[in-house]
Amino acid sequence: MVVDLSVSIGSLQLKNPVLTASGTFGYGLEFRRFGNLGALGGVVVKGTTLQPRAGNKPQRIVETAAGMLNSIGLENPGVDFFLTHYLPQLRDLGVTTIVNLAGNTIDEYCQLAERLQQPGIAALELNISCPNVKAGGMAFGTSEEVVYQVVQAVRRHTKLPLIVKLSPNVTDIAAIARAAEAAGADAISLINTLLGMAVDIRTRRPILGNVVGGLSGPAIKPVALRMVWQVAQAVKVPIIGMGGIMTASDAIEFLLCGASAVQIGAANFVEPTTAWRVIDGIAEYLEQQGIASVRELIGSLQI
Amino acid sequence: MISPCTGTIVSNEQLSRTIWLLRVEAPVIAQQVEPGQFVQVRVTSTYDPLLRTPLSVHDSDPDRGTIDLLYQTVGTSTQLLSNYREQMRLDILGPLGKGFTLPTGPKSSFALLVAGGIGIAPMLLLARFLMANQVSTRLLYGARTASDMVRIDAFEKLGVTVACSTDDGSYGVRGNVVDLLADFLQSGAGGEIFACGPTPMLKALQSLARERELAAQLSLEAYMACGLGACLGCAVAVPGGGYKHVCTDGPVFAAWEVEL
Secondary structure, X not given: OOOEOOEXXXXXXXXXXXXXXXXXXXXXXXXXHHOOHHHOOEEEEEEEOOOOEOOOOOOOEEEEOOEEEEOOOOOEOOHHHHHHHHHHHHHHOOOOEEEEEOOOOHHHXXXXXXXXXXXXXXXXXXXXXXXXHHHOOOEHHHOHHHHHHHHHHHHOOOOOOEEXXXXXXXXXXXXXXXXXXXXXXXXXXXXXXXXXXXXXXXXXEEOOOOOEEEEEOHHHHHHHHHHHHHHHHHOOXXXXXXXXXXXXXXXXXXXXXXXXXXXXXXXHHHOOOXXXXXXXXXXXXXXXXXXXXXXXXXXXXXX | OOOOEEEEEEEEEEOOOOEEEEEEEOHHHHHHOOOOOEEEEEOOOOOOOOOOEEEEEEEEEOOOOEEEXXXXXXXXXXXXXXXXXXXXXXXXXXXXXXXXXXXXXXXXXXXXXXXXXXXXXXXXXXXXXXXXXXXXXXXXXXEOOHHHOOOHHHHHHHOOEEEEEEOOOOOOEEOOHHHHHHHHHHOOOOOEEEEEOOHHHHHHHHHHHHHHOOOEEEEOOOOOOOOOOOOOOXXXXXXXOOEEEOOOOOEEEEHHHOOO
């Protein structure tokens, strides 16, 4: 039995529902020795900013129970370097490339979106977990009004499919998702990392140079599943689910909860072939269950 | 396409209170590995600990297809690794990173290997390559106390001259290994320096090398997730601002390249 793995995220057609998450897979090129990048549903490249960013001071990573905290600080060489050095290679390899963009003002997001209107870029993913410099550094993604403003503004500056990546560090994730949808988002991806902290009792200092960081890995999967399920009830646009996916069965759980596709994050660090294994595992599951298309799984959770 | 490989463990031997020597079959890595490179081992298939553990390659035997890893039990991952017994299988990814640049030409026919504590780990493979290239090699090795010093015989077997220091004077001279190096340089001897050890030691060595205008290569350690240049977790500051990454720009850097 040949199973159909293709899904669509608005106007974006994916050959399968497995993408790699921003910041966990570099520009894809770091992983080309582990498999065919063109066979992935897509690669969401490292968070890209207008100007190059050096990132946060070390220590940037700490391992926690079944997870890890990171405070990389969006280290990246800037959008122009991405366009001249990485995009041509990704295009040549036939990679479905989605660019995650991050800004500190609405104007920066808009400028980035315009610069990224390029052949070889399949979609944009808006990282709204960044501090909003003009609003005292509070993250864009924590207020419905600000989410609406930034998404609406970017929407006017791009024709590419626009995915809005939500921060889980909010009171009502469904309300934020509805604001993004109302402002013209083509899809919602979630969850970004959960804000956390780790402490060294010997030095009595925080372990991360940035004091706080984002928690990822299997530890956050139950929270991510719950949020995907809640958002799926709240919006009509497609959802891309992520948070602690290590295996095909983890991915299938997200599809059942209403995600049309998934992203593999921290698992790429542990097992660099994870994304390919998850694709194979989903196909195997469909065959075993006698399900013709992965689309039949989406949102099919029985309550 | 390289995949993470699964190697059968040949031996896993406790050498001191906290230092272990693991030999594992990994033919491809044994063929490819260069001195100073590292591997990422996954000590459990469960999710705690989640991340792989970076370990420098201590030695390799391309004919037998084995590599040696010398490690110290400092945390959960290395404790779990010490429970592995022969015939068990271990998930290894590598070789990774940019290792030592070997000296070429007659000018650099003297090498000074400077190791502090578990910083001895990458030095044996380096010594093996240097000796094979007819580079006269001396090891300066410092540790806390005599019982923490391991593998000296393996270096001597290669024909390396070994001098030691311990913090308590229980083996070799009393003091730290950078002072041992300074004394050695005082005698008019020279050579290119290859160093690995704790950051304070490398920092002291960096300023000594700068003072004496000596070429030095430093092998650094950092917390990292992927080891592949993707997570950007293992940042090390560079002079003038910005960061390099220990996993792909290193772990070995020229002394002037990094700000410790």
